Amino acid sequence: MVDIARVRCPQGSFHHGDAENLTFESGQFEAVVCSLGILHFPNPEKAIAESFRVLKPGGRYAFTCWTPPTRNPFMALILGSVQTYGSMDVNLPSGPPLFRFGDRTECEMVLSAQGFTQVSVTELPIKWTFSTPEDVMPKIVVSSARLGSMLAMQTDEQRRNIENAIIEGASKYVTENGVEIPASVILAVGNKT
Numbered sequence: 362m363v364d365i366a367r368v369r370c371p372q373g374s375f376h377h378g379d380a381e382n383l384t385f386e387s388g389q390f391e392a393v394v395c396s397l398g399i400l401h402f403p404n405p406e407k408a409i410a411e412s413f414r415v416l417k418p419g420g421r422y423a424f425t426c427w428t429p430p431t432r433n434p435f436m437a438l439i440l441g442s443v444q445t446y447g448s449m450d451v452n453l454p455s456g457p458p459l460f461r462f463g464d465r466t467e468c469e470m471v472l473s474a475q476g477f478t479q480v481s482v483t484e485l486p487i488k489w490t491f492s493t494p495e496d497v498m499p500k501i502v503v504s505s506a507r508l509g510s511m512l513a514m515q516t517d518e519q520r521r522n523i524e525n526a527i528i529e530g531a532s533k534y535v536t537e538n539g540v541e542i543p544a545s546v547i548l549a550v551g552n553k554t
Contacts, residue, residue, distance in 0.1 A: 380408040385415045392416075395424040397546070399462055401506055403455040409475045416553040422477060423550045426462035428484060433463075435489050435544035438530040439501065439508055443515070446522035451514040453507050468549035477551025485548050491540040494531035498524045 363375045378384055380395070381404055393412040402408045412422045430437035443449055462468055465482045472480045491497050502509040515523060534542045 381411060382407075383411045383415055387414050388417045389415050390417065391420050393420070393422045395422075397425050397427070399424045399426050399457075400459060401454070401456050405457055405462070406471060406475065409471060409477075413475050413477065413553055418553060420553045421550060422472070422553070423548060424462070425485075425546045425548050426468075427460060428463040428545045428547055429460040432484070433544050435542045436460075438527060438542065439512075442523045442526035442530065443511060446526055447512075447515040447519035449511070451511055453510055456507065459507060462549070463547055465547065468547060472549060472551040475551075476553065478554050479552045481550050483548045483550075485546050487544050487546060489542045489544055490538070491531065491542075494528045494535065494540055497531045497540065497542075498527045 363377065366373065366375050376384075380398070380402055393416060395408070395412070399405050399408065409422070409424075416422060427433060427436060430440055440449075462471075465484075468482045469480050489497075491500060498512060502512050512520065512523065531540050531542060534540050
């Protein structure tokens with residue numbers, strides 16, 4: 362992803378790093394953004410505290426995270442297929458519960474506890490788009506850290522059954538532009554005063 366970013370934005374500066382232990386000086390940035398990454402950190406509070414530390418006074422921090430399946434048809438399709446035909450009990454990388462930050466109150470509490478003020482939390486609709494229903498599972502396996510790992514760790518038979526269920530479910534979302542499966546994310550924003 363960093364290599365692709367360097368090609369697409371050659372004027373940018375890109376670094377590999379640990380979000381829970383940033384190598385940047387305190388008060389260096391006007392904004393810090395974490396897009397769909399917060400649920401991958403073993404200690405998200407530490408990553409949020411580090412983001413707060415590297416922000417200048419007046420800086421803003423924002424993260425996005427998936428909403429739970431009850432409000433997210435895409436997650437309902439994928440996880441429902443795994444629950445029905447596979448196993449949710451696989452050895453995923455350490456991290457918080459998958460939908461911990463899909464809760465408005467949790468986001469407000471965690472950001473406030475790390476010192477952020479004027480916290481706002483908004484649910485945003487998005488769409489996962491695919492060319493065909495058959496493209497859904499292979500693309501998730503290669504593009505989503507925890508969901509991809511969960512799907513890849515199933516037995517061959519489970520994977521076939523899950524994929525068939527995903528194809529059947531995705532077929533309900535076929536449009537003239539391909540497959541468009543609705544989903545939603547939480548956008549949580551806080552200011553450093």
